[in-house]
Amino acid sequence: MIRELRPALSLVLLFTLILGVAAPVAFTGFAQLVFPYQANGSLIRVKNHAIGSALIGQNFPGRQWFQPRPSALTGTDAKGQTVATPYDASESGASNLGPTSKTLIANVTARIAAYRKAYGPGPVPDDAVTSSGSGLDPDISLANALRQAPTVAVARHLPAGRMTALVKRFAMHRLLGVIGTDRVNVLKLNLALSRMQAATTMVQK
Amino acid sequence: MTFHGFGYIALVLVLVLGAAFPLGAYMARLFRGEVHWLAPIERGIYRLCGIDPARQMGWGAYAIALLMFSVAHFLLLYAILRLQYYLPFNPQHIAGMAPMLAFNTAASFTTNTNWQAYSPESQISNGAQMFGLAVHMFLSAAAGIAVAAALMRAFTSGGLKTLGNVYADITRITLYLLLPIALIAAVLLLVSGVPMTFAPFAQVHTLAGGVQTIARGPVALQEVIKNLGTNGGGFFNANAAHPFENPTGLTNLLEIWLLLVIGFALPIAFGHMIGRKREGVALFAAMAIILGFAMVGTYAAEAANNPILVHAGIAAHPGNMVGKEMRFGIAQSTTFNTAATGTSTGAVNSFTDSYMPLGGLVPMFLMQLDEVAPGGVGSGLYGMVLFALLAVFVAGLMVGRTPEYLGKKVQAKEIKLAMLAVLVQTLFILAGAGFSLLTKSGLGSLANAGPHGLSEMLYGWTSATENNGSAFAGLSANTPLLDYGLGAAMLFGRFAVLIPVLAIGGSLAAKPKLPHSAGTFPTDGSLFVGLLIGVIIILGGLQFMPADTLGPLAEHYLLLAGKTF
Numbered sequence: 001m002i003r004e005l006r007p008a009l010s011l012v013l014l015f016t017l018i019l020g021v022a023a024p025v026a027f028t029g030f031a032q033l034v035f036p037y038q039a040n041g042s043l044i045r046v047k048n049h050a051i052g053s054a055l056i057g058q059n060f061p062g063r064q065w066f067q068p069r070p071s072a073l074t075g076t077d078a079k080g081q082t083v084a085t086p087y088d089a090s091e092s093g094a095s096n097l098g099p100t101s102k103t104l105i106a107n108v109t110a111r112i113a114a115y116r117k118a119y120g121p122g123p124v125p126d127d128a129v130t131s132s133g134s135g136l137d138p139d140i141s142l143a144n145a146l147r148q149a150p151t152v153a154v155a156r157h158l159p160a161g162r163m164t165a166l167v168k169r170f171a172m173h174r175l176l177g178v179i180g181t182d183r184v185n186v187l188k189l190n191l192a193l194s195r196m197q198a199a200t201t202m203v204q205k
Numbered sequence: 206m207t208f209h210g211f212g213y214i215a216l217v218l219v220l221v222l223g224a225a226f227p228l229g230a231y232m233a234r235l236f237r238g239e240v241h242w243l244a245p246i247e248r249g250i251y252r253l254c255g256i257d258p259a260r261q262m263g264w265g266a267y268a269i270a271l272l273m274f275s276v277a278h279f280l281l282l283y284a285i286l287r288l289q290y291y292l293p294f295n296p297q298h299i300a301g302m303a304p305m306l307a308f309n310t311a312a313s314f315t316t317n318t319n320w321q322a323y324s325p326e327s328q329i330s331n332g333a334q335m336f337g338l339a340v341h342m343f344l345s346a347a348a349g350i351a352v353a354a355a356l357m358r359a360f361t362s363g364g365l366k367t368l369g370n371v372y373a374d375i376t377r378i379t380l381y382l383l384l385p386i387a388l389i390a391a392v393l394l395l396v397s398g399v400p401m402t403f404a405p406f407a408q409v410h411t412l413a414g415g416v417q418t419i420a421r422g423p424v425a426l427q428e429v430i431k432n433l434g435t436n437g438g439g440f441f442n443a444n445a446a447h448p449f450e451n452p453t454g455l456t457n458l459l460e461i462w463l464l465l466v467i468g469f470a471l472p473i474a475f476g477h478m479i480g481r482k483r484e485g486v487a488l489f490a491a492m493a494i495i496l497g498f499a500m501v502g503t504y505a506a507e508a509a510n511n512p513i514l515v516h517a518g519i520a521a522h523p524g525n526m527v528g529k530e531m532r533f534g535i536a537q538s539t540t541f542n543t544a545a546t547g548t549s550t551g552a553v554n555s556f557t558d559s560y561m562p563l564g565g566l567v568p569m570f571l572m573q574l575d576e577v578a579p580g581g582v583g584s585g586l587y588g589m590v591l592f593a594l595l596a597v598f599v600a601g602l603m604v605g606r607t608p609e610y611l612g613k614k615v616q617a618k619e620i621k622l623a624m625l626a627v628l629v630q631t632l633f634i635l636a637g638a639g640f641s642l643l644t645k646s647g648l649g650s651l652a653n654a655g656p657h658g659l660s661e662m663l664y665g666w667t668s669a670t671e672n673n674g675s676a677f678a679g680l681s682a683n684t685p686l687l688d689y690g691l692g693a694a695m696l697f698g699r700f701a702v703l704i705p706v707l708a709i710g711g712s713l714a715a716k717p718k719l720p721h722s723a724g725t726f727p728t729d730g731s732l733f734v735g736l737l738i739g740v741i742i743i744l745g746g747l748q749f750m751p752a753d754t755l756g757p758l759a760e761h762y763l764l765l766a767g768k769t770f
Contacts, residue, residue: 019343
């Protein structure tokens, strides 16, 4: 047993140096040099200020924005109370409510009512009223975005046809018929929306 | 259920099974010591560590060396987690981990489980992720594969006294198998948007005028080995559901491929090692059939949406999106989680706690089958060989012959050890979950009421004991009962199987290798594959039938009746 002490210990230490220090440090150097945008979190910059990550969802209060999916993230406030902190990307996680949970059913039912009030009657797209796995889902389904388009157009005093065209321009589709889903990145869509509005206002002036 | 969904499952299986054949052939050469393309580095490691790679070990020496290696690594990780505040690469100034959580985490990563009772963003520094957790992801995977290689050698010829050199096995598997695949795949993930940075969390001013803090770190390299080594410990709390771990449909496909490919290559390597490729293909086929059915089963359960929510007004199509990411939809979520529980990975790209009752049952059942479809890297293959021994034993009882497997007589000693390995795990799962639910602390950990609560606890003990690491994540696992209890379950689940396996290997190695004759029960045809699957389902699965009935099955029928909790 004593005989195995040296090889066992030194192999652990040596591999900790190779796999735990040398490899990640070297690979990070490579990543920062060759793919700095991705390596630092795909941050979108507007006039040199980071406004978010292309891969991480964020909050958009009000009907003038396309709405992301519900986020189940929670945190604790100064008094130690649990409070909702949707799209707080310093953490991540899901609601973990089971299919027979009364809380789940109540939450989704309330969201269905709110969605119909904002965007009209009919079956509600699943993604619009269910919280995601990460709490940071950057996307909504194409169907959901198209349902929201007329309401966003009214709130922004823009023609509905232009809004639908914008959504279709930002739609991402399934690859090879099976990989990925038909969806829209909410931040990119809303960024284009705010630029379009700015351009329109300029013309009107 | 749609054409896209089934097409996706078919695509995954074709890509994985197709790659398993060439990779298996390469791995057989690696296990025989015929791969040398990094020989100078390999020799340097041996010299620095005082290792003589030519020294052959009997099963006892192999087991002792492996235990010493694991104990040393366990202690090092425990120290790193406790002291992470003082160690480099801690831009968020994260404090040292509390003793019970550090014990649980060290046990979890030493045993290739990667159960996460902690929340990574706030409780693990970049440094502890890199030189604590990620190193274990490589080495616990290499250790599992080494044991499988040792067991394979036992079948190669008669009268063997030794099973190889554990240090050389671990070094070679790491250098020639895990590291090269990891580096290539890490570049692909990086290009797709998985971060690799030492910078602190990003602060951004959002489009709508708010402030958002975005966690990031050196993710890409760890993400690869997490899947390739069937580990599963996510860099982020949301694991592979987090867009920084798994940003696109393509990365999702790559990650599924990584977590299955070595598991399926191992039986092929086994066939090459013993010089009878068809024997390896038979084990491979049993694994693939079980996994294929499981993938279709989980997908079907999730594509059928929650009837209560459909009644409330959501669209029936595409299916249950609670806890799932939009970029993956239904089939790509269920396929990932099924692959991660068929292997011992336990990574998730969607949250199983919110799956439909039957959708959650399939992953749990795959673990209860002792993780053999295709199982963890190494542990899946040796688990499958245990079942093959039990299957020939059962067949031998039916026809009244002394059973043999691959020319080795299977006798009372081997069967007792194999049954010990199977039963220890069952004992820990059922007794552990049962006991926890009798305590106040255990009940307090549950997030959901009714049968779903039972499922949460049962899933947790199953996952820990089978060294999977996935969870019905509503369970609050950072309590003294579950930190210590599940930590012990992980250690027993790993070593109370691994040591009997090496003992069986030693015993079989010493026996003469009998020539194949007309009276030998063929173990390379469809009859044997069917028998093997039957034994796995009956021996591995039936013991859990009562518990699974009280949990997921009861919930399924209550849900259909519209009952909520």
